[in-house]
Amino acid sequence: MQPSSPWAMTPLAEFDPGEFAAWQELLETRSGLVVEAQRRTYLQTMLGARLRELGLHSYAEYRRQLGEGPRGAFEWACLMDRLTVQETRFFRHPPSFACVAAHLRALGSAADAGRAWQLWSVGCASGEEAYALALLAAEAQQAAGLPTRFGVTGSDLSRTALERARCGRYRPERLGGLSAVLRQRHFAALTDGDWQVRDALRQRCCFVQLNVLDLEQAPQGGMDVIFCQNLLIYFRRWRRREVLARLVERLRPGGLLVIGVGEMGDWHHPQLQAVADNQVLAFTRKG
Ligand SMILES: C[S@@+](CC[C@H](N)C(=O)[O-])C[C@H]1O[C@@H](n2cnc3c(N)ncnc32)[C@H](O)[C@@H]1O
Structure with missing residues (x-):
């Protein structure tokens, strides 16, 4: 022995x-x-x-x-x-991503549609959520006949998760409900069976280390979409409210904030209007 x-x-x-x-x-x-x-x-x-x-x-x-x-x-x-729990996958909560897709379609026909769109995945873990937002933005701009002009920020506390995010390489089972057409368009098959996010999408995503308790020092602002799911659940309610208030400040007028269903029930913010869809917990900024 x-x-x-x-x-x-x-x-x-x-x-x-x-x-x-x-x-x-x-x-x-x-x-x-x-x-x-x-x-x-x-x-x-x-x-x-x-x-x-x-x-x-x-x-x-x-x-x-x-x-x-x-x-x-x-x-x-x-x-x-x-x-920390870094569990994630592509399009983890499909109704929330459908809500983002609808919002981006509407952006695509707005008077200022040609400007660069900004999206943010807060607590992005290994990047699946950020790349899913990028994919939706690319698809929406293409459908609207617009040039591809958008940027996605993924932020997280975990450095190792961020390293994985920057690589953008995933096992096939992580790609979840992605259609074969979208997979071919936005991912390249690698010889070991993994899929890698194509450069055209990857170059539009930047991953940064950021503690959501330090949002006051974060430079992000003017966001069209802020997506924050499965992060606030680990916090006390008063802290969730504080983090959300900081995120609202980073939204541009008309911008969309998506959080996890049940993560902040019965929450109201004077600058936000709830999206009328009981499958999601999402808000647009007034004004
Ligand atoms: C369960 S994952 C959620 C990933 C993705 N948003 C999703 O819904 O699939 C939670 C992530 O939040 C990150 N996290 C935890 N506390 C954090 C904090 N204070 N600031 C920033 N990120 C944090 C963890 O590192 C982890 O990657």
Whole structure:
């Protein structure tokens, strides 16, 4: 039998209620992530694994290191990669994308249709959502006989997710409900069976690291579409409201904000008009 390595045998310090509370506060303050009491064992397991990798013996020591300069920032990014859920796929909630497609069709026949459209996927994970928006914009401009003029921003906290997004390479099963025609038009088949977003679309998408708690410092603005799904669900309601208020400021008049159904029920904003479709939670900015 293989002897266990010394670090695997070394017991970690107790993850007592005070330590758990300190981690809950740190995670929520820095990323918005709420770790409920019933997920204490999960958090302990995740942190414990990282402590062992780093050769540390106490959760408090690791917590201190996370606040220490560039090394702490790097380690924080590693931890976030492990603690955030990056599950996504193309056209994940079809009615929401149908709503965007309808909005873009209407833009295509507006008086100022020829200007460059701006779209934003907030919490884009590995990029499927951002590329889906790009695909819809390309299709809408082509259908309207317009030159291709649009840009898509994908933003996320996770650096590894953003690296995958920039590559734009996906397993066939990730392409989901995409028709064969659209797949051929916007993706190239690679020899290993993956599909890669074609350059024409990829070059219109830019991926940036951005914590939605820091939206005040973000340069994005004048957006025609802001799409933010399956991110706010990890936050408390008051924080969701704050993030959404910042996003509304980034919409141009007439712009569309799409969030996940059930992510912010019973929410009203004075500058927004709800889209009359009970399959989606979407709003246009007045004025
Ligand atoms: C479940 S994925 C959603 C992906 C995509 N929007 C979708 O609906 O399929 C949630 C994403 O939010 C990101 N995220 C979590 N907290 C964040 C924060 N404070 N700022 C920015 N992104 C965050 C995670 O890294 C993850 O990629």
